[in-house]
Amino acid sequence: MAGFSLFVRNGLALLDGQSPHTPVRADILISDGVITAIGGEAKTMADARPDIAVLDAAGRLVTPGFINAHYHSHDTLAKGLLEQKPLETWRLLALPPQYPKRSREEIKARTLLGALECLRSGMTTVQDMVTLYPFDEEHLDAVLEAYDEIGLRAVVALQYADIKGIETIPFWKEVFPKELHGQLSTAAEPDARIDQLAYFEDTFLKTPSRFERISWALGPSAPERCTSKLVERTVRLSETYNLPIFTHIYESKGMALQARLEYPEHGGSLIRRLQAEGLLGPRLNLAHSVWLQDQEIALLAETGTNVVINPLSNMKLKSGIPPILELERAGVSLALGCDNCSCSDAQNIFQAMKLFGLMAHISDAHDQTPQAEAAYAAATTGGAHAVNRDADLGRIRPGARGDLVLFDLSDPSYVPLNSAVRQIVYTEGGRGVHTVVVDGRVVIDGGRLATMDQDRLLEQIMAVVPQFRSDYEAIERRVEKLRPYLDEAHRRIWAANVGGNRLFTGH
Numbered sequence: 090m091a092g093f094s095l096f097v098r099n100g101l102a103l104l105d106g107q108s109p110h111t112p113v114r115a116d117i118l119i120s121d122g123v124i125t126a127i128g129g130e131a132k133t134m135a136d137a138r139p140d141i142a143v144l145d146a147a148g149r150l151v152t153p154g155f156i157n158a159h160y161h162s163h164d165t166l167a168k169g170l171l172e173q174k175p176l177e178t179w180r181l182l183a184l185p186p187q188y189p190k191r192s193r194e195e196i197k198a199r200t201l202l203g204a205l206e207c208l209r210s211g212m213t214t215v216q217d218m219v220t221l222y223p224f225d226e227e228h229l230d231a232v233l234e235a236y237d238e239i240g241l242r243a244v245v246a247l248q249y250a251d252i253k254g255i256e257t258i259p260f261w262k263e264v265f266p267k268e269l270h271g272q273l274s275t276a277a278e279p280d281a282r283i284d285q286l287a288y289f290e291d292t293f294l295k296t297p298s299r300f301e302r303i304s305w306a307l308g309p310s311a312p313e314r315c316t317s318k319l320v321e322r323t324v325r326l327s328e329t330y331n332l333p334i335f336t337h338i339y340e341s342k343g344m345a346l347q348a349r350l351e352y353p354e355h356g357g358s359l360i361r362r363l364q365a366e367g368l369l370g371p372r373l374n375l376a377h378s379v380w381l382q383d384q385e386i387a388l389l390a391e392t393g394t395n396v397v398i399n400p401l402s403n404m405k406l407k408s409g410i411p412p413i414l415e416l417e418r419a420g421v422s423l424a425l426g427c428d429n430c431s432c433s434d435a436q437n438i439f440q441a442m443k444l445f446g447l448m449a450h451i452s453d454a455h456d457q458t459p460q461a462e463a464a465y466a467a468a469t470t471g472g473a474h475a476v477n478r479d480a481d482l483g484r485i486r487p488g489a490r491g492d493l494v495l496f497d498l499s500d501p502s503y504v505p506l507n508s509a510v511r512q513i514v515y516t517e518g519g520r521g522v523h524t525v526v527v528d529g530r531v532v533i534d535g536g537r538l539a540t541m542d543q544d545r546l547l548e549q550i551m552a553v554v555p556q557f558r559s560d561y562e563a564i565e566r567r568v569e570k571l572r573p574y575l576d577e578a579h580r581r582i583w584a585a586n587v588g589g590n591r592l593f594t595g596h
């Protein structure tokens with residue numbers, strides 16, 4: 090694949106295989122999107138190419154681009170609208186199945202907005218598990234165009250399901266009067282008009298991607314929303330095209346309880362169900378995994394299945410604290426995500442890394458394992474592993490793609506520079522991100538978008554906001570009427586015993 094060429098001169102870099110606490114001065118040469126040389130060799134080669142673009146990185150800390158391994162572009166316009174809503178209620182307010190069909194313009198604008206926020210936070214790759222409901226080919230084209238135009242690397246998966254949401258949430262069917270059942274939905278609903286997976290395979294998987302920086306993944310919404318038949322199709326596609334799979338597992342207590350009730354033949358375990366269906370393995374990524382049990386963690390480690398931790402949404406939606414330490418001790422590969430804009434509410438990898446570290450700290454009084462390196466690894470190499478790109482993402486080394494972040498070392502976050510990795514994880518909030526390079530191309534320069542007219546882009550986004558806000562307000566009014574039933578279902582879920590507790594340890 091082609092890319093851009095750039096000579097990044099004089100920065101202090103965190104190189105693959107070296108201490109992330111102490112950066113080293115290193116020139117980096119990117120040729121056609123690939124890092125081809127580092128150090129003295131890079132300078133010699135660059136000197137022989139007088140036409141090459143030069144990026145002066147003096148006074149900058151240079152790291153690999155970060156990877157947002159769990160994200161949904163479908164609700165970027167809903168940031169800041171919601172608070173104190175547990176997961177199952179939040180879905181009704183924020184997720185596509187509740188909304189009238191969107192315009193192509195809105196889909197493109199919202200995708201660009203999320204991409205811009207990711208880039209400004211130093212993320213150069215995003216795994217977008219997008220729900221397009223009702224599905225429309227044009228809408229998927231708009232998503233792909235947006236990533237292509239802005240220059241963010243994207244691993245795109247459609248989020249799909251073939252079981253109705255109401256069948257998958259404990260107590261809903263009995264608590265809600267029958268006439269309200271039609272108003273209930275979850276992250277993805279069956280869409281009988283089109284076979285999304287067949288369309289996706291025929292249109293995108295069978296031919297090489299026509300977009301330089303876009304690759305594909307599969308997004309079965311959650312096992313309890315997918316029949317075994319759909320899981321089988323997912324396994325087949327993943328094997329045929331070597332695609333990573335992303336799904337939601339045990340995000341909330343309700344999802345753990347549903348597994349206990351629904352799968353007695355698998356000991357009430359979604360993980361054992363997935364094992365029986367052949368889905369576990371290095372290509373599978375389980376987003377959230379808050380309510381995993383010890384034996385399930387052992388099974389993930391045994392099979393090389395990965396977990397994507399989403400600290401921001403897990404706390405905001407009252408889902409709980411994921412078992413980070415237990416997963417680390419078992420040797421499960423961890424990645425990091427910023428999840429939905431409507432519940433995180435930020436695409437900010439620094440917030441996510443910091444909370445990852447802090448949640449691990451608070452999980453065990455006696456544990457003394459430093460967590461900054463683990464959080465940083467989850468956001469770089471762990472993310473690369475999740476998207477099946479160990480070889481060329483998440484590291485600065487020859488052969489890797491030229492995806493870099495340059496931090497301003499004069500920002501107070503780095504004065505004095507005691508440990509690069511701890512200050513990136515615990516001190517940086519995003520303010521220090523100065524330049525972002527994707528595939529050898531400067532995409533963010535001095536904190537501003539360099540690939541598109543940022544002011545015009547913001548105007549395009551603002552043009553679709555009034556329609557979105559008016560639809561959101563109508564939905565909010567509708568959901569308000571459902572509240573007594575939603576609250577009652579939650580009371581029952583929280584009173585149930587699922588074995589173990591990840592939440593509400595006080596009163």
Ligand SMILES: [Zn+2]
Pocket residue numbers: 159160161337376428429
């Ligand atoms: Zn998600």
